[in-house]
Amino acid sequence: MSVLDEWTGRRAAGRADLGTPGPDQTDDVVLRAMTDARDVDDFDMRHLRYFLTVVRAGTVSAAAQQLRISQPSLSQQIRRLEQRVGAPLFIRSSRGVELTSGGRAFLREIQGIPGQLRSAIAAAAPAPRIWSVGVCGGVPADVLIEVQNALSGSRPDSGRTGEATLRMRPADAADQGELLRHGEIAFGIVRLPIPMPHVVRAVVRDEPLGVVMAREHPLAARTDFTWSDLDRQRLLWYEDGCAPGFAQTVPAQLARLGWSAVLHPVNQDQDALFVHALQTTGDLVALRPRRAVEREPHLVWRPLPTTRPPRERLAVITVSGGRTARVLREVSARHGWTFLAE
Template sequence: MSVLDEWTGRHAPGRADLDRQGPDPTGDAVHRAMSDARDVDDFDMRHLRYFLTVVRAGTVSAAAQELRISQPSLSQQIRRLEQRIGAALFIRSSRGVELTSGGRAFLREIQGIPGQLRSAIAAAAPAPRVWPVGVCGAVPADVLIDVQNVLSASRTDSDAAVDARLRMRSVDTADQGELLRHGEIAFGIVRLPIPMPHVVRAVVRDEPLGVVLAREHPLAARTEPTWSELTRQRLLWYEEGCAPGFAETVPAHLARLGWNAVLHPVNQDQHALFVHALQTTSDLVALRPHRAVEREPHLVWRPLPTLRPPRERLAVIALAGSRTARILQDVSAKRGWTFLAE
């Protein structure tokens, strides 16, 4: 667990506190906010993002890579932040960084600021122009198109069209919960099950898995391979972090059926690498729904020798209690998606 995970359950004062104070622009709350704003005029939201990224990544080098800036530049920006605060935020070591007591206090107080600012912007302009969406590896294009069409045409509670565009990017499932909490993505697309609290799920695809082989594979001529034949094959599978939950439960299901598969991890984001691995490794097979590979000329699909094969359930997720969660629940009811609360 990262240091950030220890603290993300704690929240800064929310909108309800401000709502109780009323909207009076001449009230005490606004005067206090004006005074506070003068004291932090020279702070930059960019520095908060840098700080939070270092906490999450655990090292400055990993954070710099994620932020796509140089490590010396990031180190300099963190030092400037520490100088402005007047206290060290991190203890540096060969293993990475740890928060000082001052750093933990700073994290506790500021972690809600990005989300509060995003909420304020959304409240002033409730129809976002772009929703960032994190997509786990090997999601079929037709699923992405379906999600794009449904969410882009969704409507708010007041029945006004949202008229938002979705900007999809590859994000490992293991990272999506944290990105949802910090508002860096509005939705995620994952394989269930996922070990992720405080998110809601809408199942958009639920299909049985079957064996995928290169057309040249010796088992490709079989209409249904046997368990004894499959036990001599390695299973092309997901790299660590790509599909937690799903990546553990499916091999466990296969083991109960009689196949203790030896896993061969491959980057699932690159379909060409997936096909290439199957074509160039004689004892390698994969698992996919039939629809995912039926148009791939180099591969064949065969059913598993069981009436209860493991299944692939693809789902859209959103942060529980958020506006996007309400939208997801609404479109699920209209679309017939199975909606699962946290």
């Protein structure tokens, strides 16, 4: 007897109990799902991943590099997907690809499928959950350790024992919303504020920013200075996409305080480049919490000349309304993190 036959027999005997509104309604849902599944039997999940990657990358060549397959192979797979859908999904040009109206409709309907399937597998699987965590540039190692310890001790399936496994991966904050929606990461670590709808946040660190400079810098010998002193310095800052929201609000706040800083964007992912830029550029300073650089022998930290300096708030984020959001809320309560709903 098949699982469906067994379930149907229980329903007919008046013993169906699947936690749904009623047996007849549940029967309709299952039968409709069977029909839908039969209609898409020849679809392959990897084609959805290929499609989503091309949408995000903007070109087939860039998507092929991310997927680690050849460009001709990826182009062929996309053509097969378009043939199966029965409509062109992309407009191809020398500048890259754009979605057709049909492609936009297809994207709107399928972009939640990978995350839904991942959630379904997680709900049924007894094995420890593996969570991928996107990390924006410049996050201190001790913050990563704190997040690792907090989340790895939590399971999304209450009542089961064991620990979740976390895999940290670099991801610009600007990309993390899309990565979360597509199920490519379960959590992200970003600087607040960040313009991102449908996510919840848990603040792990909230610290005042101060001025960081090389020990050889002319201002390093002084314990205090004025906004006029800083106005002659360039500010080592974040590249586009690394910290949207934070990268805009902090310079605006500094300007209101008296420092209209000239920004010097540098890749924040590599600490060595950060230190090297400060050591080799005489009029360059940076902003960091004191704890982030106090063990770096080549740098010094000084407070800003204000009683209300800008602050750095590092937060863990995840999609609202799902299981990971509930986990993040529970972890925040246990570890004293400030949980922020949408």
